[in-house]
Ligand SMILES: Cc1cc2nc3c(=O)[nH]c(=O)nc-3n(C[C@H](O)[C@H](O)[C@H](O)COP(=O)(O)O)c2cc1C
C-alpha cells in the first residue's frame with residue numbers, strides 16, 4: 470500500500486523550510502524506491518514544531534518536527550515510512566497537549582486533509598452543511614445561523630445571523646457575499662491558515678450565505694501579502710466549479726452561486742468593511758460613512774453580506790451539526806469556538822481553537838508556555854494593533870467579548886501578542902499612534918491629525934518635557950479620537966495608548982537618562 474507523507478505547504482511552514490524538506494523527502498523516496506507519496510497539507514498550527522512532517526501508518530498518523538532538510542536522510546534511516554523512532558518523533562499528533570486540549574470545529578480538517586482534494590473534504594464531513602442548507606428555506610438557514618449565536622470574528626463581534634437577515638429582507642436585483650480576508654491585525658493568521666489549509670470550508674460557507682440571502686456572487690478580498698492563500702483559493706474555486714459545487718446549479722439545486730478571488734494592495738484600513746468595498750470597486754480605499762449599512766447598500770450599491778473568513782468558515786459546521794451543537798460551546802453571549810492566535814514573544818506560538826471562556830492567563834502561561842526568551846511576561850496585546858495591553862493583574866479575564874469590553878479591551882480577531890519585561894510601554898503607546906498616523910485613510914480629523922499630534926506629545930513625555938501636562942493632553946486627545954472618529958482605526962487607537970498609560974504608569978515617568986538629557 471502506498472504510504473502518504475504529509476508536509477505542509479502553509480506559508481508559516483514554508484517560511485521555516487518546508488519546501489526544502491519536501492524536496493529532500495521526494496529524493497529519499499526515489500533513491501530508496503519506496504512506495505510512498507507526498508501530500509502538501511495545511512498546518513496544524515503548532516508553529517514551533519513546523520515544518521511538521523506526518524506519516525500515515527497503519528496504526529494512525531505519526532509526526533516528526535521541527536524537521537529541516539538535513540534531518541530527512543536520518544529520518545528515513547530510522548524508518549520514518551513506518552513511523553520509526555527518531556529524535557524528532559512527536560508520536561500521534563492529536564496527542565500533543567497543544568492539539569489535544571483544543572476543540573476544533575472550524576479548524577477540524579486543517580492539517581489533516583489535502584487542501585485541494587474535494588474528495589478528501591467530503592470524506593472528512595465537508596459539504597454536509599451546504600446539502601442541509603439547500604434543503605431548507607433561506608429564512609430557516611438564517612435562523613439556524615442566528616440561533617447558533619455566531620458573532621463576527623473579524624473584530625466587531627456583530628451577530629452574523631442578524632446581518633444575513635437584513636440582506637435577506639432587502640429586495641434587490643443583485644446581492645453579494647464579500648469575504649473579508651484582509652487579515653491585517655498583528656498576531657493573526659487564522660484566516661490564512663483556513664484559506665491555505667481548508668479552502669473548501671470557506672467556499673462552502675460563502676455558498677451557504679449566498680443561498681440564505683439570495684446572493685449569487687461572492688468575492689474573497691485577500692491581502693496581497695498572502696500569495697499562497699491567493700493561489701490555493703483560486704485553485705479551490707476552480708475545483709469547486711468543475712465539480713458543480715459552484716455555478717448555476719449549486720450541487721444540482723436551482724440555486725446559483727459563483728465567486729472570485731480579489732487581491733488587496735496593502736492598506737490596513739482596507740480591512741474596514743466599507744473601505745474594502747471601495748477598494749473592491751476599484752476606488753481608493755477610504756472609509757464610507759454609515760448609514761447606509763453595507764447590508765442595505767454595499768458592493769456596487771447592492772445589499773451585501775460582508776463577513777470575516779472565520780465567520781463564514783464556521784457556518785458549515787453550524788449547518789451540519791445544528792445551531793444548538795455550536796451554541797453549546799462558549800460562555801455568556803460569546804458562543805461557539807474561537808481560533809486564538811498566540812504570537813510575539815511566546816514559547817508555543819500557534820493557533821489554538823477553543824470554546825470561549827479560557828482565561829487570558831491560561832492562554833498565555835499554560836497554552837503559550839510563557840515567553841520564548843524565558844523572561845517574565847510583562848504585557849499582552851489582545852485584538853491587534855487597536856487592542857488594549859493587558860497586564861498580569863488582568864490575566865483572570867475570560868476570553869469573552871463582554872468580559873474584555875468590561876476591562877477596556879477587545880478580543881478583535883483573537884490575536885495575542887506576548888511581550889516580556891524588556892518591553893517599553895511608552896514606545897508601544899507611541900507605536901500605536903504612529904501606526905494610526907501611517908494607516909489613517911484621512912477622511913476624518915481626529916484620526917488624521919490626532920494621531921500625528923499623539924506621536925509628538927508622547928515624544929515630549931519621553932523627553933521629559935512637561936510630562937504631567939502632556940500626559941493629560943494625550944488622555945484628552947484619546948477621548949477626542951475615541952468619540953470623534955468615523956471608524957475604529959481612529960476610534961480604537963486610544964485602547965492600546967490608554968491601557969499602556971493606565972497599566973504601566975512607571976514607563977511614562979522620565980527615566981534617569983531622559984532627565985540627564987534635559
Ligand atoms: C481599521 C479596520 C481594519 C479592519 N480589518 C479587518 C480585517 O482585516 N479583517 C476582518 O475580517 N475585519 C476587519 N475589520 C472589521 C470589518 O470592518 C468588519 O467588521 C468585518 O469584516 C465584518 O465581518 P464579521 O462580522 O464577520 O466580523 C476591520 C475594521 C477596521 C476599523
Ligand code: SF4
Nearest residue numbers: 910912913916956959
Ligand atoms: S478614523 Fe481614520 S481611518 Fe477611520 S475614517 Fe477616520 S480617518 Fe479614516
